[in-house]
Amino acid sequence: MNVDPVFDDAPVGYIVADSRGVIQRVNAAFLSWTGYEASALVSVRRVQELLSAGSRIYFETYVAPLMALQDAVNDISLTFESTRNAHQIYTVGAAKRHGDRGSATAEVWFVLVNASGRQHFESEALRVRLRLERLQRLASALATSVTVADVASAALAEILDGVKGDHGFVASIVSDRLRVIEEQGKALPRGAGTSALLLDHFPEITETIHTGAAAFIESRGDGADDRLGLRIDGVAATRLAAIPLVAGGRTHGVLCVASMTRAGFDADERSFLLLFAELAAQSLQSAKLHDEVAKRAREASFIARLSNALDDVVSFEARCQQLVDLVVPELADYATVENPTHELRVVAVGHRDPDMLATLRELRTTVQITGSQPHSLARALASREPQVLVEIPPEMYDQYDLGSRKRALLTELAPRSYVGLPMFARGTLVGTLMLVMAESNRRFELADVPHLTDIANRAAVSLENARLYDHERFVAGSFQRELLGRELPQDDRLCLRAMYQAGGELVDIGGDYFDAFFVSADRIALAVGDVVGKGIPAATVMSQLRTALRAFALEGNGPAETLNRLDGFVNSIPGADCSSVVYAELDLRTNQLVYACAGHPPPLLISEDREALALWDGRSSLLGTAQPMARSESRVQVLVGSTLIMYTDGLVEARERSIDEGIAELIDVLRGEPSIDLEALVAKMKVSDVQRDDICVLAVTPRTPSGGGIADSVSPAK
Amino acid sequence: MSDTGVPLTITPSSDGIVVSGEVDASTVASLVRFITPLPGESGAVTVDMSGVSFMDSSGLRALVDAHREAERSLRRLIITNPSRVVVRLVDLSGLGDVLHVSQEG
Numbered sequence: 001m002n003v004d005p006v007f008d009d010a011p012v013g014y015i016v017a018d019s020r021g022v023i024q025r026v027n028a029a030f031l032s033w034t035g036y037e038a039s040a041l042v043s044v045r046r047v048q049e050l051l052s053a054g055s056r057i058y059f060e061t062y063v064a065p066l067m068a069l070q071d072a073v074n075d076i077s078l079t080f081e082s083t084r085n086a087h088q089i090y091t092v093g094a095a096k097r098h099g100d101r102g103s104a105t106a107e108v109w110f111v112l113v114n115a116s117g118r119q120h121f122e123s124e125a126l127r128v129r130l131r132l133e134r135l136q137r138l139a140s141a142l143a144t145s146v147t148v149a150d151v152a153s154a155a156l157a158e159i160l161d162g163v164k165g166d167h168g169f170v171a172s173i174v175s176d177r178l179r180v181i182e183e184q185g186k187a188l189p190r191g192a193g194t195s196a197l198l199l200d201h202f203p204e205i206t207e208t209i210h211t212g213a214a215a216f217i218e219s220r221g222d223g224a225d226d227r228l229g230l231r232i233d234g235v236a237a238t239r240l241a242a243i244p245l246v247a248g249g250r251t252h253g254v255l256c257v258a259s260m261t262r263a264g265f266d267a268d269e270r271s272f273l274l275l276f277a278e279l280a281a282q283s284l285q286s287a288k289l290h291d292e293v294a295k296r297a298r299e300a301s302f303i304a305r306l307s308n309a310l311d312d313v314v315s316f317e318a319r320c321q322q323l324v325d326l327v328v329p330e331l332a333d334y335a336t337v338e339n340p341t342h343e344l345r346v347v348a349v350g351h352r353d354p355d356m357l358a359t360l361r362e363l364r365t366t367v368q369i370t371g372s373q374p375h376s377l378a379r380a381l382a383s384r385e386p387q388v389l390v391e392i393p394p395e396m397y398d399q400y401d402l403g404s405r406k407r408a409l410l411t412e413l414a415p416r417s418y419v420g421l422p423m424f425a426r427g428t429l430v431g432t433l434m435l436v437m438a439e440s441n442r443r444f445e446l447a448d449v450p451h452l453t454d455i456a457n458r459a460a461v462s463l464e465n466a467r468l469y470d471h472e473r474f475v476a477g478s479f480q481r482e483l484l485g486r487e488l489p490q491d492d493r494l495c496l497r498a499m500y501q502a503g504g505e506l507v508d509i510g511g512d513y514f515d516a517f518f519v520s521a522d523r524i525a526l527a528v529g530d531v532v533g534k535g536i537p538a539a540t541v542m543s544q545l546r547t548a549l550r551a552f553a554l555e556g557n558g559p560a561e562t563l564n565r566l567d568g569f570v571n572s573i574p575g576a577d578c579s580s581v582v583y584a585e586l587d588l589r590t591n592q593l594v595y596a597c598a599g600h601p602p603p604l605l606i607s608e609d610r611e612a613l614a615l616w617d618g619r620s621s622l623l624g625t626a627q628p629m630a631r632s633e634s635r636v637q638v639l640v641g642s643t644l645i646m647y648t649d650g651l652v653e654a655r656e657r658s659i660d661e662g663i664a665e666l667i668d669v670l671r672g673e674p675s676i677d678l679e680a681l682v683a684k685m686k687v688s689d690v691q692r693d694d695i696c697v698l699a700v701t702p703r704t705p706s707g708g709g710i711a712d713s714v715s716p717a718k
Numbered sequence: 719m720s721d722t723g724v725p726l727t728i729t730p731s732s733d734g735i736v737v738s739g740e741v742d743a744s745t746v747a748s749l750v751r752f753i754t755p756l757p758g759e760s761g762a763v764t765v766d767m768s769g770v771s772f773m774d775s776s777g778l779r780a781l782v783d784a785h786r787e788a789e790r791s792l793r794r795l796i797i798t799n800p801s802r803v804v805v806r807l808v809d810l811s812g813l814g815d816v817l818h819v820s821q822e823g
Contacts, residue, residue: 532775534743578779580811599811621812625782655740655772659806
């Protein structure tokens with residue numbers, strides 16, 4: 001064969017084939033591209049047979065029919081299989097028939113340019129375009145993600161898709177540990193925890209947060225490397241990438257992707273992962289700031305709600321319950337307030353599942369707080385520091401020396417995370433606040449402690465105030481009971497009843513008083529008085545006045561003279577003047593009543609047949625304001641079965657009702673029900689929800705003595 | 719302000735003060751400030767009580783204290799235009815013979 005330099009040495013490939021495609025001639029350029037010997041082709045192979053599968057279809061459906069129609073086809077692109085394994089030659093060119101169509105000597109000439117370099121460029125361009133699109137999608141997804149959880153979710157979805165991962169997760173650094181905040185992948189439907197498994201299995205993942213460098217772990221593919229023995233759907237994971245999420249000079253977490261389909265990450269995928277991780281880290285950083293600000297706002301709002309809720313109620317126990325009700329379930333699955341120095345040790349309990357309340361109460365009531373277990377409430381009290389157990393593995397229940405019953409209660413409650421907070425106010429132990437996470441699967445973090453401590457401190461002050469208030473109320477109540485609650489004299493010749501109710505909301509103590517005592521065997525003294533003012537100052541004056549009244553009455557002065565003497569006395573007691581009082585003596589032999597009123601509302605007399613009489617005589621002015629020795633007194637007969645009612649103005653007077661209207665109403669009530677219970681009487685007379693003034697009522701009903709004989713001898717002369 | 723929200727209002731007049739609203743333990747301190755010591759150097763001091771809708775014994779005591787101070791300094795404290803509530807309270811407390819109450823301004 002003659003050598004034709006134009007044919008053989010040309011920088012293009014030439015193939016000349018017969019009408020069936022059998023190669024007749026081929027040049028050196030084509031042979032060098034494909035690696036064939038000329039002898040292996042000429043008269044042996046057809047052009048179609050050298051093509052890749054795709055090009056063969058293209059050849060038969062596009063090139064061959066066009067050649068049949070028009071004898072020439074420009075701008076064709078054919079990919080030839082080379083003799084080297086998995087190597088293809090991408091060509092572009094043209095074909096032209098030489099000679100008459102149908103003639104046996106007709107030839108088809110192919111002129112081909114090796115465009116393999118360009119094809120690589122084109123596919124690269126396509127890849128870059130895809131990656132840019134993906135990058136754009138990720139950027140816009142991240143732009144609309146505000147919280148850390150949103151960012152992790154958006155980034156993971158795009159990255160898993162981008163590198164064809166089967167499972168991926170984002171873990172954030174919380175309290176110096178990696179905490180999985182988002183996991184995705186086909187393994188998930190069979191239960192979360194794949195991520196935790198990977199974290200356990202590959203310390204390399206955790207190491208990346210210290211080294212700051214990405215780790216790519218790849219299976220050798222021979223099955224010998226069983227560290228990548230993680231199986232999903234029975235297929236072993238073959239590759240794993242762990243990339244630290246670094247932004248703003250800080251490592252915020254780790255992005256991890258695992259796959260079981262391919263042997264490794266190529267350079268392209270690695271650079272893709274690194275780039276995406278960088279983007280995700282930046283978003284994560286701002287999302288963390290956002291989450292932090294949102295958390296602060298929630299915390300501030302919680303503290304505000306706490307203060308309001310605690311102020312809503314007054315007593316110590318009620319405030320403890322408010323505290324527990326507020327923290328459950330928002331901050332804990334269950335909580336208790338306990339006071340180890342108090343006889344009612346467990347003051348309040350709360351559980352998100354109301355059915356568990358009894359269990360919780362039983363456990364806390366029987367468990368000893370004196371133990372030395374780590375993190376116990378006892379430890380919290382001793383150290384005055386919050387005790388935190390981020391994770392309570394169930395095995396830990398066994399460390400406590402519990403009986404089988406308590407062990408069962410504990411298992412039922414299933415605590416998983418715990419904070420014990422001492423509550424001290426002004427150096428005084430008020431109690432302990434125990435917060436526990438159970439079924440919600442939430443955990444306390446060390447980062448939560450400042451907020452929880454803040455809550456405990458705020459609550460402590462409020463609880464301490466309530467405790468002091470309870471104490472003051474108790475003392476005041478005891479004081480008043482001591483002053484007023486001396487037992488009324490027992491005598492079968494009469495029925496004596498009395499009641500006292502302090503006005504205002506805060507202190508059960510005031511300036512109203514009553515007294516009943518025998519001045520002689522047959523004379524009973526009855527007094528109801530009202531000191532100006534309220535609270536402890538008024539009560540102090542009241543007690544002195546009451547004692548003085550007793551002293552003057554017991555001298556046998558009689559009502560008017562007793563008041564005259566009290567006039568002298570009140571001038572020596574600051575705050576005692578302008579007090580009002582009604583003082584009466586009832587002779588049980590004659591049932592004659594002698595009474596004197598110093599500026600006080602009139603006593604009422606209700607007969608057995610329900611006739612009412614207001615005792616408007618025997619009046620003089622308020623104590624301390626009368627002319628010397630000017631008091632007067634009056635007399636009235638009290639029939640057996642009649643009721644004498646003495647009271648203070650709180651019973652009849654209010655802003656909504658004048659004193660005369662009040663007296664008229666009182667008469668109505670008593671006529672309707674002369675023996676009405678005094679509590680019921682007070683309730684009936686009430687005109688407003690707010691009782692401002694103290695109320696004091698004393699009721700006396702002379703009756704036929706049960707002992708024989710006396711009744712006859714004391715029958716009053718009418 | 720009393721705890722119902724009806725304020726105690728005290729305004730000076732040519733020869734004393736005009737009181738209206740509620741006089742009770744929570745508001746009486748204002749009244750005491752206006753009449754202790756008595757306004758002016760000499761002569762009568764009038765306390766116009768036409769607008770008093772409620773008064774309790776703490777109000778009475780303030781008036782009694784001011785009345786006593788007036789007597790010590792040879793002056794007079796006169797309650798003028800007492801409202802029904804004031805009239806009734808003065809009556810009931812027996813202070814009608816002690817305090818000077820005038821129905822005319």
